Amino acid sequence: MQLAILGGTGALGGGLTLRFAHDTEHQLSVGSRDPERATEAAAAYRETLDDRGVEARIESGGNADVAAGADVVVAAVPATYVASTIESVADRIRDDAIIVSPANGIDAHADGFAAVTPDAGSLTAVAANAAPASNPVVGAFHTLAAGRLSNLEAELGIDTLVVGDDAGARERLCDLAEEIDGLRAIDAGPIANAHEVESLTALQLTLMRQNPSLEDVGVRFR
Amino acid sequence: MQLAILGGTGALGGGLTLRFAHDTEHQLSVGSRDPERATEAAAAYRETLDDRGVEARIESGGNADVAAGADVVVAAVPATYVASTIESVADRIRDDAIIVSPANGIDAHADGFAAVTPDAGSLTAVAANAAPASNPVVGAFHTLAAGRLSNLEAELGIDTLVVGDDAGARERLCDLAEEIDGLRAIDAGPIANAHEVESLTALQLTLMRQNPSLEDVGVRFR
Numbered sequence: 101m102q103l104a105i106l107g108g109t110g111a112l113g114g115g116l117t118l119r120f121a122h123d124t125e126h127q128l129s130v131g132s133r134d135p136e137r138a139t140e141a142a143a144a145y146r147e148t149l150d151d152r153g154v155e156a157r158i159e160s161g162g163n164a165d166v167a168a169g170a171d172v173v174v175a176a177v178p179a180t181y182v183a184s185t186i187e188s189v190a191d192r193i194r195d196d197a198i199i200v201s202p203a204n205g206i207d208a209h210a211d212g213f214a215a216v217t218p219d220a221g222s223l224t225a226v227a228a229n230a231a232p233a234s235n236p237v238v239g240a241f242h243t244l245a246a247g248r249l250s251n252l253e254a255e256l257g258i259d260t261l262v263v264g265d266d267a268g269a270r271e272r273l274c275d276l277a278e279e280i281d282g283l284r285a286i287d288a289g290p291i292a293n294a295h296e297v298e299s300l301t302a303l304q305l306t307l308m309r310q311n312p313s314l315e316d317v318g319v320r321f322r
Numbered sequence: 323m324q325l326a327i328l329g330g331t332g333a334l335g336g337g338l339t340l341r342f343a344h345d346t347e348h349q350l351s352v353g354s355r356d357p358e359r360a361t362e363a364a365a366a367y368r369e370t371l372d373d374r375g376v377e378a379r380i381e382s383g384g385n386a387d388v389a390a391g392a393d394v395v396v397a398a399v400p401a402t403y404v405a406s407t408i409e410s411v412a413d414r415i416r417d418d419a420i421i422v423s424p425a426n427g428i429d430a431h432a433d434g435f436a437a438v439t440p441d442a443g444s445l446t447a448v449a450a451n452a453a454p455a456s457n458p459v460v461g462a463f464h465t466l467a468a469g470r471l472s473n474l475e476a477e478l479g480i481d482t483l484v485v486g487d488d489a490g491a492r493e494r495l496c497d498l499a500e501e502i503d504g505l506r507a508i509d510a511g512p513i514a515n516a517h518e519v520e521s522l523t524a525l526q527l528t529l530m531r532q533n534p535s536l537e538d539v540g541v542r543f544r
Contacts, residue, residue: 209514210514211515212510212514213515213518214514214517214518215521261525286532287532287533288525288532289433289531290434292433292434292436293433293435293528296436296522296525296528299525300522303510303518303521303522304543306511306518307483307508307543310508311508314508317543317544318544319541319542320544321539321540321541322480322540322541
């Protein structure tokens, strides 16, 4: 399978790239608005993997170039860039590519972090509105701390919640996510449920702020 | 310590009563708007505990009667009764009693469950607005499935999040909650963070609905 990680130079994009390259045989492509930065990031990821004896072929390029031909396109970008990033690759992606949004809307306040609700109801809905009608859009990977993903020594033993209106796409994404060692994917149903899924990240940040012992904390439903 | 469980005839109130009676030495009182129902429930809980060789003294009575003198007053009532229940006991409780709200605002929709935001921002805030100014109000126990609490054979191994504006009261409540075997309490900070805490329950219900294998699911941050 071919996975394009748009915003792959960022912390979450980098963590996902490293884990997928380390744990699976899928072909990875790191995208950025600036192709040079993507190339630098891909080289750094290859070096990290090489240090662990994993020889990974990680392609790189502009977001639209890496999205073209991918089976799964992850928009690993901040909330404000979800729509524009997807729109910028829309006419290049395959009709059946699954678009994945891991974005969370978060506002810091004096005492912690609050989940922000976009007018569309959720960022997964924002992504779905920006995507071509033929492409299934799925929200996933929201609750994964980038630092923990990027540290390949760190065990996961945590969950990711997968939300989207196309049940088949959710199932494919769950299967893909579970190829990362120690990650369990849970089907969270249609996009109507996405806001509650996305809100969990603000809560995780609040708990880490209140409790320094909870570093890079994830969540497991049990 | 004396614990009053208002709405102690309900599923969550019953589960909390059973667990505290089973795992701690605290004095428990089960309250209800109807004292007779409270007395019946207390007898049933004593019988359940007796079957497991635990002799528990569980008092019962009207909500205001059991709340009087308690160190901790848990308003284990549905969202719509949080304010009226606290108001109904306000002039009977001790000045320093900690009032605990485990309530969640939840709306069922076609595809799952949504968290409802009251005008006050959260149900913990609703509880705080209804409580006498001298009484610290804490939100806790939201994410615990009543059926799992009530089944004393069921292992917990899960978390409860504790939110409130009085840091000392949060700490006392965390200590109390952790006297339940297998329950870890996490400080979630001031009431400004309560809505995200309370929202988690809607998400748990959605995940259980989508995944029948997740029965009475709890949550652990790890």
